[in-house]
Structures are given as structure tokens and as C-alpha cells.
Amino acid sequence: MENTQPEGGENNRDLEVAPALISVHPTQDSVAVAVGSDLRVFDLRGNCAVTLVDETGEAFHKDSIRAIRYGANGKLFVSSGDDKLVKVWSTDSWRCNASVCSEKRVSAVAVSNDGLIITSLEFSPDGRFIVTADRDFKIRVTVFPKKPLDGAHEIQSFCLGHTEFVSCLAFLFTVDYPQGFLVSGGGDSTVRLWDINPGTLLDTCEFGSKAGIVDYKGNEVSCSTVTDLCTIPGSNVVAVAVQSLQGILLVSCDLSSQTFGAVKVISNMGDSFIPTSLGCSSSAELLWTITGVSKPHGSNHNSLTCVRVLSGFKKTIPDAALPELTVVDDNEVPGAEKLLEKLQGSVTVEEEVFLAAAEAVKTSMCNLLIKKQYTTEKREFRKRGRNDKKTKH
Amino acid sequence: MLENEANPTISKSTGLPRKRFYRARAHSNPLSDSHFPVPISPSHVDYSLHYPQFFSSSGEVGSIKKVQFADVGCGFGGLLISLSTLFPETLMIGMELRDKVTEYVRERILALRTTNPGQYQNVSVVRTNSMKYIPNYFEKGQLTKMFFLFPDPHFKEKNHRRRVISPHLLDEYAYVLEAGGIIYTITDVEELGDWMKSCLENHPMFEALAEEELEADPAVKLLNTATEEGQKVARNEGQTFQAVYRRIAPSL
Numbered sequence: 309m310e311n312t313q314p315e316g317g318e319n320n321r322d323l324e325v326a327p328a329l330i331s332v333h334p335t336q337d338s339v340a341v342a343v344g345s346d347l348r349v350f351d352l353r354g355n356c357a358v359t360l361v362d363e364t365g366e367a368f369h370k371d372s373i374r375a376i377r378y379g380a381n382g383k384l385f386v387s388s389g390d391d392k393l394v395k396v397w398s399t400d401s402w403r404c405n406a407s408v409c410s411e412k413r414v415s416a417v418a419v420s421n422d423g424l425i426i427t428s429l430e431f432s433p434d435g436r437f438i439v440t441a442d443r444d445f446k447i448r449v450t451v452f453p454k455k456p457l458d459g460a461h462e463i464q465s466f467c468l469g470h471t472e473f474v475s476c477l478a479f480l481f482t483v484d485y486p487q488g489f490l491v492s493g494g495g496d497s498t499v500r501l502w503d504i505n506p507g508t509l510l511d512t513c514e515f516g517s518k519a520g521i522v523d524y525k526g527n528e529v530s531c532s533t534v535t536d537l538c539t540i541p542g543s544n545v546v547a548v549a550v551q552s553l554q555g556i557l558l559v560s561c562d563l564s565s566q567t568f569g570a571v572k573v574i575s576n577m578g579d580s581f582i583p584t585s586l587g588c589s590s591s592a593e594l595l596w597t598i599t600g601v602s603k604p605h606g607s608n609h610n611s612l613t614c615v616r617v618l619s620g621f622k623k624t625i626p627d628a629a630l631p632e633l634t635v636v637d638d639n640e641v642p643g644a645e646k647l648l649e650k651l652q653g654s655v656t657v658e659e660e661v662f663l664a665a666a667e668a669v670k671t672s673m674c675n676l677l678i679k680k681q682y683t684t685e686k687r688e689f690r691k692r693g694r695n696d697k698k699t700k701h
Numbered sequence: 702m703l704e705n706e707a708n709p710t711i712s713k714s715t716g717l718p719r720k721r722f723y724r725a726r727a728h729s730n731p732l733s734d735s736h737f738p739v740p741i742s743p744s745h746v747d748y749s750l751h752y753p754q755f756f757s758s759s760g761e762v763g764s765i766k767k768v769q770f771a772d773v774g775c776g777f778g779g780l781l782i783s784l785s786t787l788f789p790e791t792l793m794i795g796m797e798l799r800d801k802v803t804e805y806v807r808e809r810i811l812a813l814r815t816t817n818p819g820q821y822q823n824v825s826v827v828r829t830n831s832m833k834y835i836p837n838y839f840e841k842g843q844l845t846k847m848f849f850l851f852p853d854p855h856f857k858e859k860n861h862r863r864r865v866i867s868p869h870l871l872d873e874y875a876y877v878l879e880a881g882g883i884i885y886t887i888t889d890v891e892e893l894g895d896w897m898k899s900c901l902e903n904h905p906m907f908e909a910l911a912e913e914e915l916e917a918d919p920a921v922k923l924l925n926t927a928t929e930e931g932q933k934v935a936r937n938e939g940q941t942f943q944a945v946y947r948r949i950a951p952s953l
Contacts, residue, residue, distance in 0.1 A: 444833055445741075450872075459868070461905055462951050463876040466836040468742035507841075 325668045326372035326390070327535070327584035328600030328613045330651075334382045336589040336642065338399065341651040342373035343611045344602020347387055349402060350647040357650035362404040366393055372602055380431075433481040433488040437464055437504055441474035447492055449504045465507025472496035476537045480546060485563050491546050493534025499548055499559055501568060513559055513568040515548070538586035538595065540621055545630065547595055549583040551670055556583055556597065556618075558630045572630040577616055580662040594619050594636070598651075601668045614657040615648060617641050711808070716816050718808035720777065737800075737828050743840045751825035752792055768792045768839070770846045771877075773831045773865060778806040779928035780850055782813070785824040787919060791845075795826040796838075803828035832865060835873050842879040846920060849886040851930040854893040866897045868904060875906040878948040883910070887924045887943040889934045894942025907946040915945060 329342040338358065340349045347369065349358035362368050371391035378385050378399070388394040394408040430439045431452070438450045438460055447467035450460045472495030480501075481488030489510065490502040501510040516532060536549040548557040555577045560569040577583075583597040600613030620633035638648060638656075649655045712719050740746045748768070749756035755766055770788070772780050775795030784793055797803045806826040813821040829838070855863045866886060874884060884907065886897045901907045915921050925931045925941055934941055 446836065448836075458905070461868075461872045461875065463841075463872055465841065466742075466876075468837065471741065 325601040325603070325671075326374060328598045328602070328611075329373065329376050329585040330587045330596050330598035330615065331376045331378055331385075331585075332587040332589045332596050333378050333399065334380060334590045336591065336594075337382060339587070339596060339615075339643070339647065339651065340376055340378070340385060341598060341613065341615065342376045342387060342389075343600055343613045343653070344372050345369045345389070345391070346602070346611065347373060347376070348651050348653075349385075350643050350650045352642050352647070355643060355646060357646065358402050360397070360402050360404070362395070362407075364395075364404050364407040366391075366407045367404075369393060369395070430477040430479060430490075432490075432504060433479050433486060439467075439477055439490060439504060441477050441492060445470045445472060445474060445494070447474055447477070447490070447502070449490075449507060465504060467492070467500075467502045467504065467507045467509065469500060469509040469512070470494040470496055470498070472533075475534050478537045478539045478546065480539045480544065480561055480563070482542055482544065482563065489561070489563065489566070491537060491539060491561075493537045493548060495533045497532050497534070497550075499534060499537070499546065499568070501561065501566065503566070510566040511568050513571065515550070515557055515559065515571050535584060536586045538588050540588060540595070541590045541592045543592060543621065545621070547586050547588075549586055549597070552582065552666070554578075554580055554582055556586070556595075558633075560630050570630055574618065574633050576633075577618070577635055578662075580666065581614070581616060582662065582666040583616075592621055594642075595621065595633070599662060599666070600652075611653065612657070612662075613652045614662070615641075615651050711812070716812045718805050718812065720805065739829065739834050740837050743836075743838055743843075746838060748792075751794065751827070752822060754822040755792065766792055767843055768794045769844055770794070770848070771796060771831075771835075771839070771844055772848045772850070774798070774849065774852055775806060775826060776802060776850075777929055778809055778826065779931075780848060780923060781806070781824050781826070782809070782821070783923050783927040784920070785821050787923075789820070789823060792823050794824070794838075796829050796831045797826060798828070798830055800828060832863075832870060835877055839877040841876055842882075844878050845882045847874055847878060847882070847884045848920075848924075849884070849897075850924060850928050851888055851934075852886075852893070854888065854890040856892075861896075864893075864896070866900050868900055871900060871904045871907065875904070875948055880948060880950050882948045883918075883920075883945060884948065885920060885924060885943070885945050887931070887941055889930075889939045889941050891940070891942055894944065898942070898944040901944055901946045905951050906948060908949050910945045910947055918945075921945060 326344055331340050333339065337353050338349055338351045340347065345368070347360060349360065351358050369387065369389055369391050371389060373387050373389040375389065376385070376387045383399055385397040385399050386394060387397070395404050396406045397404050432439065436452055438452050439447060440450070441447050449464045449467065451462040451464050453460045453462070467490065470492065474492050474494045476493045478491050479488040480491050490504050491499060492502065493499050497514065497516045499513045499515060502508065503510055532553065533551040534548055535551050538547045540547065544561045544563055546559045546561065548559060550557060555573060555575040558572045558574060562569050581599055583599050585598050587596040588594070595618040596615065597618065598613060598615050601611065603611045617636040618633040619636050620631045622631065639645065641647060645655050710718055769791050770784060770793035772793070772795040775781055775797050778795060781793060781795045795806055797806065803826055810821055810824055810826065849865060852865045853863070855861060878884065884901070888894045888897065902909070924943055925935065931941070
């Protein structure tokens, strides 16, 4: 594995866009979408759009939101991003409880069962471990400490094997396997299965060659980054969003033999629909997907967002074949037109914009996950926004 | 192996490499990405290349020896050379970021192996960035000793994150050290000495060695005298600041 410098063109940050994100409340009480700095929430119980209230010193996000997540018990919601702010919202009043300033732009957040921790991470299903993924191809498994505020220092293991940056993590667990297995996706076009306790790589799914996947230009997808992963709760199926792939992949997993099984492409989501983010509630009946990008800074164009929902997951026996999924009609989506209007910004979205979105997202993922090379002037310019100076005790 | 007599980089009289051909800047930015191969995991490291006498490449199930000492930022190799004869059965490795300096150490070891048959077979060097890739080289609890001699102080506040001892990196060093393993640090910069001691003191997985233990440990004596840097400080009658800690299991 060579540690080489990427060929980076210089990208003007003003032209950068952020992929649209979607997150679903654990009991599907609401659905949240982030497009650029805009956070949009639809309340499915009350069947109405939500107006967010933020009276903290730093009201709302000023720059692209990079991560959103509901807490496991559904009471909290967290959003964070390029403005170096992490905002914690209460899901009953949709008020912002706290705005925390972070030293760096935050790329991912998660909420534990008891509280809140901010880094790029996932919790293991039993809450014993915190798993973080990084750009240097490593996955670190840390023991969740008795006193979280003192920091998490005891490393349980490293999951090493990815040959490119690791972009997303998720846990696959069922009643029979409550501790679960870690699934990771990365820039090396693989989805990998791990036992986090010893840090063992159990299996690798090179989905590119497996499914003979073809991207929207008609080229074989052999080299494509995983943009998002979502495990379907209570099942052995992982939904995968892949850069350049229209639709999604479903990968099945045999938990007893600890290997990946069949890979299926779900391509009936519409031409050029390339999801940027996936979400699912614990009841696991629907897979919510979104595609879209924020509008570039200073641009007159609207941000482009489209939400599509897939159904067809049943509480099947683990050995069953991967399900056929169908796209839920707009008027059958929970919340229907009202939800789509709120989350998308409009009721219907033109298909032509999807391809532009896909290209823009590809560049943006590259920028996020591959270390950029700057000229000296640019580096000096960028340093102005630093806030990791000496803190007053 | 350089056999060429006309090669100026190797001294004719001692057979050892000449330092002046391997000079490099003292400071490197450990946060920048570099071009050198990185093993995907510890099992991907071919130790038969480093310690040919200990590992038969014919696949004999010989001793499954593992590296136990790591000199992080080994510089020109002074400490490793001293440790090699002090602990002849222990495998040890130096990690260095600078290309030329790594090359120098490699040549030095090869030359010493030739002029001292049977010795120096247990020491080697690898060019890598220890701030990023320590878990790629060593398994959990593999090391029994880790050395950090005269690390770059990175004086400016904004460069503190480049320091090789930090709360975050101590998590990784604790991971590769076995319980009971020892971390040795020394510097001639008082502020850095305070910093390293304070990081170690505040980390739940390290505790300070008692005076008696320090007296009894042969490796401690080498901290001040074994390296070029240490000898320079002694010549200038400077003060050194050491912090030697043991890796412990975290309290339940």
C-alpha cells in the first residue's frame, strides 16, 4: 500500500458543495434533511413541517452541514458541519439546546444511548465500544469509558485492512447476535465486515466486480467510493450508496459464517438518481434516501434535493434472498406532499438536475476525504479561520 | 550492500557510513503525507527482511519472535546500537521520518553486522511516520519498551499538535505496549520535558516508575549518553529532563 499524494486540482472552496443528508427518527416520528446550511424537518406524527427555534448565541448553521443524527432514544437530534458548530436539538420542541464550538470542521456525529459525544464515530450496539474511522485507512475501536468526560483512552483494537480512506461505519446486529458486527465502506470500493473486539477482518465485499455494476455513463464501476451505509435493523442486509451508481446496492450477510453473501443492485429508483445519504427507522420497513447538493456559495441556483423512499423490506428470515424493493409513490410516502415540499424545498424535482448533483457530490466527497494540497498563500488564508488557540482555563 | 571501493559515503577505515553524506534538516512536519510504503497491518510486515538471521525465509516454524523495543525518532541510531548488545536476544526497531537519516542507520547496521559477525542482527530501522502508523506495525501489547529521545520540541503553540507525545498519541502507545511495558522520554528543553511529564502523569494508563526502579534499569542510563544528541548536551553541560513511565491496566 503506497502512501501517495493525490493529484489534486486546486478547488476554490466557494465552488464546493455539500451532499444532501437524510436522517430518520428511530420510530419514524420525523424525518430530517440537511442541504448546505439549511436544516429541514418534517413531523410525521403531526403531519406538518417543523419550524426550528434557535436562540443560542450562534443561531442556525452558517455553513454546510456535514452530519446529522437522531439519538437512539429519539429525544435528541444533532447537527454539525463546516461552521465548526455542533448543535443539539430537542426533538419535542425542536429548540436548539446547545451550540458547541469545535476546533475543526466536524465531519460526523453520533449520539450514545445516554448522552452526547462529538467526533466521527459509531457506537457498538451494546454500548461498550466507540468506533471511529479516519482518512488514514484505519478504524479505531475504543472502550467506552466509565467517566466519558475524562476522555476515552483505552483502545480495544484497530480494524486494519482498508486500502483507502474509510468513509462510513454501521453495525449489523440481530437478536441472535446482539453484539453485532461492524460494517465499513471506503474509498477502496469495498464494504468490509469486522469483529471489533479483536479487530479482525471477517470478509471483504468488492462490490464493483461482483455485481457488474455500471455507472450512469455506462462504464463498469470498478473503482468507486462508498458514500453511505445503512444497516437494516433486525436483519442481515446492508444498504450501500456508491458514488456514480444509480440506485443503491443491497448486500446480504451471513452472520453465522461471518461472510458477505449476495449483492443486488436496486436500479429502479429513476435514471440518474444517485443517493448521497441513506436513513432507516428501527421498524425497518422503509429505506429513506436522498440525493442532492447545496448550492455553491454566492450562486443563484437553488439547492437541489430529492427524497425517494424504498419499501419492500419484510421481517424476513435471514436466509431469504435479498428483497425486491420498489419506490414508494410520492403520495404514499409518509407525510406525502407536505413532507416532500418541506424537505425537498418543492413538491417535485426535475430529473435533469440529478446528474449535475452527482458530479458535484463526487468532487465534494473527494475534497472531504482526501487531504488537499494547498499553495502557501491559500494555506495562510485558510489559517485565519483557526480557533484552536490557547484556551483560557 | 555497497562494495564499491570508490564509494565516498562509506569510510574505508571503519566500513561505517560517513555522516556528512547523510545530513538532513532536523525538523520534519509529521502531519504532512509522505511517499513511503505503509503496511496495511502488522501481519503484512515482512520481518525476515529486517532480521534475516532470526527469520528463515524458507518458512521454518522457528521462533515466532516479535519486535519488542521501538525507538521512535531514532535519528542516527545511537541508542539502538547500544541497546543491541545490551539485549542481544531482543528484536528492536528504529522509526525515523527522514529519508537520508534512515538510509544512514540502515548502512550503519549493515556495516556493523559485517564487521561484528553474529552481532547487531537484532536491530533494524524503518522509514515511517510514527504519529500515524504505529498501529500498522505493532500488534496490541507487542512492545515492552518505547523510546522517545530528544524529540522535536515544536515550540510554537500552533505546532504543539506535531509533538510526538500528546494525550491522543499516548492512547496509541498504550495500545502497542504490554501492561508493564515502559515508555522512556528525555529532552533538554525544559518546557517540553514538563509537557511530556504532564501528558504521561494525566493519562490513566501510565504511572511513573519509582526511584529504585529507575536506578535498576540499564536502559535508563543510556538515555543521556547513548545518542549524539545526548552527548552534545553533555558536552555543553546542559540539563536534561526525563520522564519514564510504566503502562498499566486502566482502573476499573
